[in-house]
Amino acid sequence: MPGRLFGLLVGLACCIPYQGLAGEGSATEVVTFERDIQPILTRAGCNAGACHGKASGQNGFKLSLLGFDSDFDHIAITREGGGRRVLGFRPDESLLLRKATAEIPHGGGRRIEPGSPFYQTLRQWIVEGLPRTPADSPRLVKVTMDPTERRVGRNETFSVHATAAYSDGSSRDVTHLAAFASNDATLVAVDPHGVVKAGAFPGEATVSARFDGMFANCDVTIPLPGEISASVYRALPRSNFIDGLVWEKLQKLGLTPSGPASDSTYLRRAYLDVIGRLPTTEESRAFLAETAPDKRARLVDQLLDRPEFVDHWANKWMDLLRPNPYRVGIKAVFNLDGWIRDAFRREMPYDQFVREIVTARGSTFEQTPATIFRDRREPEEIAPVVSQLFLGIRLECAKCHHHPFESWGQEQFYEFAAYFAQVAHKGAGLSPPISGGEEIVFTAKSGAVKHPLTGKVLPPKPLFGEAPPDIDPEADPRETLARWMTAPDNPYFAKVMANRVWADLMGLGIVEPVDDIRATNPPSNGPLLDAIADDFRSHGYSIKHLIRTIMASSVYGLSSVPNDRNSADTRNFSRFYRQRLRAETLLDAISDVTDVADNFSAAAPASGASTIWTNRVPSLFLDTFGRPDPNQDPPCERTRDTAVVQALHLMNSSSVQEKLSAKEGRVAALADSPMSPRGLIEEIYLLAYCRLPTDQELAVADELFRGPVVDRRAAVEDLLWALLNSAEFVFKD
Secondary structure, three states: OOHHHHHHHHHHHOOOOOOOOOOOOOOOOOOOHHHHHHHHHHHOOOOOOOOOOOOOOEOOEOOOHHHOOHHHHHHHHHOHHHHOOOOOOOHHHOHHHHHHOOOOOOOOOOOOOOOOHHHHHHHHHHHOOOOOOOOOOOOEEEEEEEOOEEEOOOOOEEEOEEEEEEOOOOEEEOOOOOEEEEOOOOOEEEOOOOEEEEOOOOEEEEEEEEEOOEEEEEEEEEOOOOOOOHHHHHOOOOOOHHHHHHHHHHHHHOOOOOOEOOHHHHHHHHHHHHOOOOOOHHHHHHHHHOOOOOHHHHHHHHHHOOOHHHHHHHHHHHHHHOOOHHHHOHHHHHHHHHHHHHHHHOOOOHHHHHHHHHOOOEEOOOOOOOHHHHHOOOHHHHHHHHHHHHHOOOOHHHHOOOOOOOOOOHHHHHHHHHHHOOEEEEEOOOOOOOOOOOEEEEEOOOOOEEOOOOOOEEOOOOOOOOOOOOOOOOOOHHHHHHHHHOOOOOOOHHHHHHHHHHHHHHOOOOOOOOOOOEOOEOOOOHHHHHHHHHHHHHOOOOHHHHHHHHHHOOOOOEOOOOOOOOOOOOOOOOOOOOEEOOHHHHHHHHHHHHOOOOOOOOOOOOOOHHHOOOOOOOOHHHHHOOOOOOOOOOOOOOOOOOOHHHHHHHHHOHHHHHHHHOOOOHHHHHHHOOOOHHHHHHHHHHHHHOOOOOHHHHHHHHHHHOOOOOOHHHHHHHHHHHHHOOHHHHEEO
16 A cells, blocks of 8 residues: 555544554554653654754654644654655554664664664554544543652662553553653763662752653752761751751751851841841941840841832842833833832732732823733733743743643643733833833733634633632633732742742742742752741731741851861752842942942932832943843843953942042041041941951051051052952852
8 A cells, every 4th residue: 555545544544543453563452642652752852852843843854842732743743745654554664663763864863772662662553553542541640750759879879660640540650651850960860761870979859750741750869978966956056947947958968057157247148138238337336246146136127127128129029020111111111110119118918919910900101010011912921921920930931832841731821821811902002112102001801812723712721720710700810810829729829939039038049940940840948948938928928027037047147158068068058158249239339338329320319229210221330240131021030140251340440440539438538537547447347348357357458558658548449449359248148
């Protein structure tokens, strides 16, 4: 039978189970496409993004990425090219087999061994008529891994097994079909057969198994060699629930925490974290002199009540929400900035903050978050922003295909986007690069989202669980979405915000990136993240309470200096992780130390950098130290990376030099004061570092003030310039 005719017959009858030709096929059970064949193609990498699963396919043959579209893949294999890829009357001559085994040239090389079980299964499927899996077949409900947790020694090897459970109660071993991966292959590697090999260094990694769009994990721990008495961990301070959960994890890994940070380090750390400013020398002296045991807790309370708290923390959210004013209008962005700052000023609970954003309507010429919907005008544009910011779920990939690292499918993406189908606009619209007119965001009486492949109108549906019942069938669907997102039983909502604030304060998220919570990117300490999220939720989603709770822990107050049992730890918070100051915080710190304020365009005189309402305000300093590109779409997560250009800019910045040499600045005032050289040195160290100099530092700095002729102003300027260019100033310790 010619291959073209065979392909046509297959196309007409491919859904009919076919029991095989006489003498062909060794198995009594029919091999079907979705259940048996697609997992093989995924395991072999045929439908991966670098092969036939990429957008344009490979050499004329295209499959859906990781098999998310079974109909498309079945047609591509059985019908395209006249059915020449599969030959039922001569199965061993099928291109599907000959290419995969590299019997004929294949750019991807040999993916399947001739005669292997995979080969025999593919051959049997071809012989049996290329049957589809019946629609009423048991469906996959979950994948499990055995073991789920393993503590191993360095360089130790063991095997993991994946099991698929189906809706009829049956299960099968799918280890041979699962795709294995490690989230840190340098610590723990896994081969395609599920053989796990620990590395030579202590730490923790997660091995995941992916099968048919579902995942299972095995957490692998490599403790640091050497026994540590349990009494060591029992003796550690426990200021609140955070400490116990961190100490438990450290004990499991054989790590010991660093000692507590000094008062001066804690003082500087707390000021920079809570209000983004440095304390005055008077504030530093008062705190360092105080002996009350609760002085750190009282300091945090005082800082949370400072007005600078609003600007510092609102500025973080403007990174995530602020659109380009040249696209949506200057007045619109200014009003959005004002709304966010006012929300923090009024201590708006986080769940209310999110609800008002998600359901925003009104004029962009009023102080509302409606500007967000002026920027993201289509449901497909706003849906992934909302899911990423407020749920920690990155849906963007699922817009075009099944998510490669999660269980979200294309249909789920558009069902979620359908919540925004009735968002409508009235007014000037967009006219970049000016877009100065007013626009009203309102809820239309109708609106729909269609599946891009099938054209089917999709109803609004949450990503998981059940949507709460509609209070009013005529209400905006976004109201239902907001209630579902902020419901107490939503496992993502409180967690992603708790993780975001933890990362701001601790230098690293429990999950990294902070807004990418998924099975294949597990938290470094799951019980810790759950506990912080539960506490945040139970205290009315108060952001100040969340900050206060984290800062009250002994973990927050640890020194950054490593010891011999935590020097390699970069994930488990056995010590404080230093981080470079945010661009605005660093510039404001320089202004505070030099007592010379900046003047930004489109801002009030002497405004702090954290009060700037748009990144379009020119500032070479802020650009150099990593403020978001104004042309980049939010949400924008800043990188913590350092660069040579930053060090060079700080050393050679004309604006910094002007602050140091200003006639009305701090340097001039100190030089003209009656202070002794020692007093000047101590004052400068308190300004920059919030501590007094060591004896060695004092001796080195004192040399600047010695000699037959001393220019006090030049000496003060040189000393302060040196401190501003040091790591101790540029980093939060």
